[in-house]
Amino acid sequence: MKKLPLKKRLAKIGKASAWKKSLSRVFKFKNVSLNAYLVFVIIIFAFILGMLTSRDMYLEQQVKDAKTASAAVPAQNVAAGGAIPSTPPAPAGPVNVSVGNYPPKGDPNAKVTVIEFADFRCPFCEQWFQNVEPSLIKDYVDTGKVKFYFRNYAFLGPASTVAANAGECANEQNQFWAFHDYMYQHQPDETDTSMYTVDNLSKIAGGLGMDQSQFQSCLSSKKYDSNVSKDLSEGSTAGVSGTPTTFVNGIAIVGAVPYSQIKQQIDTALNQ
Secondary structure: OOOOOHHHHHHHHOOHHHHHHHHHHHHOOOOOOHHHHHHHHHHHHHHHHHHHHHHHHHHHHHHHHHHHHHHHOOOEOOOOOOOOOEOOOOOOOOOOOOOOOOOOEOOOOOOEEEEEEEOOOOHHHHHHHHHOHHHHHHHHHOOOOEEEEEEEOOOOOHHHHHHHHHHHHHHHOOOHHHHHHHHHHOOOOOOOOOOOOHHHHHHHHHHOOOOHHHHHHHHHHOOOHHHHHHHHHHHHHOOOOOOOEEEEOOEEEEOOOOHHHHHHHHHHHHOO
């Protein structure tokens, strides 16, 4: 069929009757009225527009939710050279916290009391042990200004409870601090719980010079479960909700903070 010149084709399409015939040839539905086509096109267009609008509203809500969640995340503390842990807010004001069952490092009559609530499996507690504790011991504990206590806050699952019980069994043989240091010096990845069994912890105790049989019997019996539960309960009552949480004369400092933050609070307490 010979094509009409472009000008005549455009003129023909401009007429309603010619437009209807053109649409009929396109869609092959000669018995359908022009109004039906228009309704069909409008429905399809409305459907597509609805989908696009819903998608945009969903994406906008996702962005709002992300911003809200970000705003709700508490202040984060960074250990020197370490990752950024997300930390809950510290309790406001001084808190009355008992020192627990373990013996302190330092002079029991020192003016300032530092109490750390920690989990042996917590990676940020390991950072605190590596980056804060050595300077704390050197500057304040060894000089008689601070007495330093450790309390279990075993909240990372059953393996944490076993490790906390092991600390109690080590304390039974007057070897708590040696055990404490070993646990943080050799802490595995948080997902690896193979270290925290009765047999493996008993071997560690034997390697540290403890009576391995006595230690194994102690740990197997779970005789110090009540002590571990009490530490967790009293820590929660004091406002602890994550580890490490350190109290300096009752003032809570949450997270694997730089040593300078602990030092500042200790100096403030010494000058009061």
